[in-house]
Amino acid sequence: MVARDITLPVDPDEAWDALTDPELLEEWFGDGDREAVVEEAEPGERLVFWWWEDGEPGSRVELRLVAVPTGTRVSVREAPVGPFALAGA
Amino acid sequence: MSDKPDVFAALGDPTRRTVLREVSMRGSATATELALPLGVTRQAVAKHLAVLADAGLVNARREGRETRYRPTPAPMGDAISWMAEVGGAWDERLAALERQVARRRARG
Numbered sequence: 510m511v512a513r514d515i516t517l518p519v520d521p522d523e524a525w526d527a528l529t530d531p532e533l534l535e536e537w538f539g540d541g542d543r544e545a546v547v548e549e550a551e552p553g554e555r556l557v558f559w560w561w562e563d564g565e566p567g568s569r570v571e572l573r574l575v576a577v578p579t580g581t582r583v584s585v586r587e588a589p590v591g592p593f594a595l596a597g598a
Numbered sequence: 599m600s601d602k603p604d605v606f607a608a609l610g611d612p613t614r615r616t617v618l619r620e621v622s623m624r625g626s627a628t629a630t631e632l633a634l635p636l637g638v639t640r641q642a643v644a645k646h647l648a649v650l651a652d653a654g655l656v657n658a659r660r661e662g663r664e665t666r667y668r669p670t671p672a673p674m675g676d677a678i679s680w681m682a683e684v685g686g687a688w689d690e691r692l693a694a695l696e697r698q699v700a701r702r703r704a705r706g
Contacts, residue, residue, distance in 0.1 A: 510681075511681055511684045511685045511688060513685065513688045513689065513692055515692050515695075515696060517695070517696065517699050518699070518700075518703065519699055519703065523699075524699075527695060527698060527699050527702070528695070533698060536694070536698050537691055537694035537695040537697075537698050538691055538694075568684070583692070583695075585688055585692070587684050587688065589680060
């Protein structure tokens with residue numbers, strides 16, 4: 510499991526836009542060759558998706574947004590679902 | 599435990615992660631074989647491979663004038679590599695996201 514947390518100096522709605530707007534997404538994300546399936550999307554709160562590359566085991570990504578006094582806390586959790594699932598959990 | 603920081607340091611460089619991925623995908627590779635597809639000099643690839651070998655992520659074997667590298671088959675090593683690689687990718691993405699949000703705010 511990989512865990513990263515950052516705080517963006519904007520409110521959760523704006524943070525959500527930055528995370529999910531396709532045009533903005535392309536600017537910061539840049540993983541063109543991956544396929545992804547969205548499991549859950551609660552605007553301004555939570556985005557869960559599964560993604561994988563051809564021939565590689567996939568992983569599950571959960572992004573959580575929480576309003577904090579300085580903006581929005583963005584938490585990223587990515588966990589493997591393939592052969593590393595046990596060791597990597 | 600003591601070699602973990604080496605693994606993370608070795609995977610901290612985007613080009614090195616690409617080199618490791620190429621070695622893993624091909625099963626084995628020499629610096630010469632990777633230089634052209636990666637668009638870097640043979641010497642640069644050789645340096646990256648040496649760092650990966652020091653971290654225990656690839657095995658080196660002399661083959662004539664060249665050194666051939668293979669990915670190290672170690673389940674726990676794989677998991678650590680996975681975490682380092684995926685974590686490194688998120689560090690880059692989140693840094694880009696922060697820059698983008700800052701740019702948009704500057705524009706108002």
